[in-house]
Amino acid sequence: MRILLVEDEEKLAQSLKKALETENFAxxxxxxxxxxxxxxxxxxxDLIILDLGLPLMDGLQIAKEVRAEKVTTPxxxxxxxxxxxxxxAGLNTGADDYLIKPFEFEELLARIRALLRRGQxxxxxxxxxxxxxxxxxxKIVKRADKEISLSAKEYALLExxxxxxxxxxxxxxLIDHVWDMELDPFSKVIDVYIGYVRNKIDKAFPDQKPxxxxxxxxxxxxG
Ligand code: CA
Numbered sequence: 001m002r003i004l005l006v007e008d009e010e011k012l013a014q015s016l017k018k019a020l021e022t023e024n025f026a027x028x029x030x031x032x033x034x035x036x037x038x039x040x041x042x043x044x045x046d047l048i049i050l051d052l053g054l055p056l057m058d059g060l061q062i063a064k065e066v067r068a069e070k071v072t073t074p075x076x077x078x079x080x081x082x083x084x085x086x087x088x089a090g091l092n093t094g095a096d097d098y099l100i101k102p103f104e105f106e107e108l109l110a111r112i113r114a115l116l117r118r119g120q121x122x123x124x125x126x127x128x129x130x131x132x133x134x135x136x137x138x139k140i141v142k143r144a145d146k147e148i149s150l151s152a153k154e155y156a157l158l159e160x161x162x163x164x165x166x167x168x169x170x171x172x173x174l175i176d177h178v179w180d181m182e183l184d185p186f187s188k189v190i191d192v193y194i195g196y197v198r199n200k201i202d203k204a205f206p207d208q209k210p211x212x213x214x215x216x217x218x219x220x221x222x223g
Contacts (some may be wrong), residue, residue, distance in 0.1 A: 001116060001160065002026040002177045006062065006218035007078065008035030008054050016049075024139065024156045025112075028179040033057030035218040038085050040066050044176035047115055049108075052079035052090065060093050067094030074115040076108075112190050113137070117128055132201060134162050137160035153178070154197050161212065165223030168215050175182055194220060 003025050005220055007013040009012070010031060017027045028043065030036035033054035037169065040048060052059040063075050074083065079094040095119070097111050113136060117125075127134045132143045139155060141148045156178045161169060171190045175183055185190065194212065202210040213221045 001156070002044065002161075003112070004028050004030065004036065004039050004043070004045045004048045006030045006033065006040075006049065006054060006059065007051040008032055012048060016105075016108075020112075023109060023219070024152045024159070026156065026178055027102055028180050033059070033062055037065065039181075040071070041069070042094070044173075046177060047112060048075045049112075050075055050077050050095070052077055053117075063090070063095050064093040067138075073107055074118065076111055076115060078103075127159065127165075129165050130211055131161060131208065132149050132162075134159055139216065141201075143201055144208060146205075148200050148204070150197070150200060153193055154200065157193050158197050158201065159221040161220065166221070168218050168221045170219035173219070 003018055003020060005020070005027055007015060007016065007029070008031055013029055018028050020027045022195060028039055028045075030039050034056040036048075036050065036054065037057055039045075050059040050062060054062075057159065059077060059079075062076065065074070066075065067145070074097075075095045075097060076097045076100060077090040078099050079090070080101045090098055096115055099108060099111060125135075125137070131145075132141070134141045134155075136159065141150055141155065157174065160174065160178050174190050178191070194214075198210075198212050202208075202212060211222050215221055
């Protein structure tokens with residue numbers, strides 16, 4: 001899942017980006033409101049974490065414009081200002097949740113997971129298909145009760161496919177939702193990572209049916 005983080009306190013922003021990446025999220029960082037606004041409209045995100053007080057354009061204004069353009073990406077607002085008025089203003093302009101600084105990273109993570117579940121047609125706490133399961137809380141992936149060890153990107157790729165099981169997912173969608181904007185869109189990295197994930201969840205289980213299908217010219221599908 002790919003997150004846009006708009007936060008002007010650089011130290012906090014960098015440490016949040018790093019912490020979220022270790023949780024297998026792809027994170028693009030904007031250090032001012034203008035850049036945050038441009039990215040929110042120029043790229044695809046699964047969630048936006050938006051600081052309220054920002055240089056060039058504040059968080060309330062960004063949320064308002066994003067919602068005015070009918071972008072439904074969940075927005076989690078961050079603020080140092082612990083007043084009811086700010087909270088109401090934030091929620092009225094289209095933020096989906098609110099977190100007051102300073103906060104524990106675990107709290108942020110719990111809110112992020114709740115918001116990402118909310119966007120699902122059938123919210124699930126554990127994703128799965130056939131005898132493969134992925135638990136986003138513990139990050140444990142199992143097939144036929146055997147635990148499978150995946151790298152961060154392999155995990156993120158599998159999670160995205162499972163969250164969209166039964167649907168054909170294009171390479172462009174994987175680039176948009178699993179990688180951050182550093183990825184060259186013409187690179188072969190998607191095929192390479194699909195290969196890695198296949199080795200671990202399909203080829204390592206030769207007596208089970210393969211789960212990841214290549215839909216020629218369109219993308220990939222699980223389930
Ligand atoms: Ca700020």
